[in-house]
Amino acid sequence: MYYIVFLTQATYYSNLLYFKFIQMRKLIFLLVGTLVLILSFTTCRSTRDMKFFQNMADHELTRLAVKPTEYLIKPDDNLYIDIQSMNPEVDQLINPSKASQYGTQSNYGDLPGQYLNGYQVNDKGMIRLPMIGEVSVADKTEEGAKIAIQQKADEYLKNAMVKVKILTYQISILGEVRNPGVYHNYNKSVTILDAISMANGTSDYASLRKVLVIRPTPKGNKSFRLDLTNKEMLTSEAYYLLPNDVVYIEPDKYKNFGLNSTTFFMGVSAITTFILVLTYIGTRGPL
DSSP: OHHHHHHHHHHHHHHHHHHHHHHHHHHHHHHHHHHHHHHHHHHOOOGGGGOSOTTOOTTOOOOOOOOOOOOOOOTTOEEEEEEEOSOHHHHHHHOGGGGSTTHHHHHHSSHHHHHHHSEEOOTTSEEEETTTEEEEOTTOOHHHHHHHHHHHHHTTSSSOEEEEEESOOEEEEEESBSSOEEEEOOOTTOBHHHHHHHTTSBOTTEEEEEEEEEEEETTEEEEEEEOTTSGGGGGSTTSBOOTTOEEEEEEOTTHHHHHHHHHHHHHHHHHHHHHHHHHHHHTTOOO
């Protein structure tokens, strides 16, 4: 008698657990399926988000930004200065780096050579030239520095010819580009698009709507926000870059999932395995 009662109660509880398991299994499948579906919609990036100038029509003429005021030389800038006269011996004294048997290209062809052979502007905004002495070049354009040095050279040399070039024309490109780093460029009309091209383009996680340009000025750093998907970016003051500008391209909202996708799918795999085990056990049915 007791055995029959015990067996009846065991069968009852076994059936109850089985039906609860069936309900729990359906709920788990529903939750996992819903989660995967939501993530599929919220983490899939459209190719539209990766297109430049989305509102630009075919054959459209777009006004470009006015080129910024030419860069003004400041302390710590490095200059290439070449002074030619009618006397070759005097030329070698004024331009000692040119006296090298390897020539100008070897002396200035790389960054260490530019550092060693260039003329660095001191804290007072001056450079010191052999035979000529100190010349003030700070707060002058490249052409303005050339005129100042030419006037000083004319006091000592006959029919002198002066050439001045800024060597420290560098741009830092950070964030979501394929090759971030510091790039040296001597084109005075370099644009934000040129800078991105030098870095081999944007990465798959770049937010083209969130590009930051930081520009050093005498009063401090000035920032610009650019939207590369909008053609109005071409009229921005920061479209043309200046020496020592910093370009930062922010990551988009999908990068976090992309970096953690392995962990997420491992979690889903563990849950799926757990469900399969429960399913195998549940197929044995009630007692």
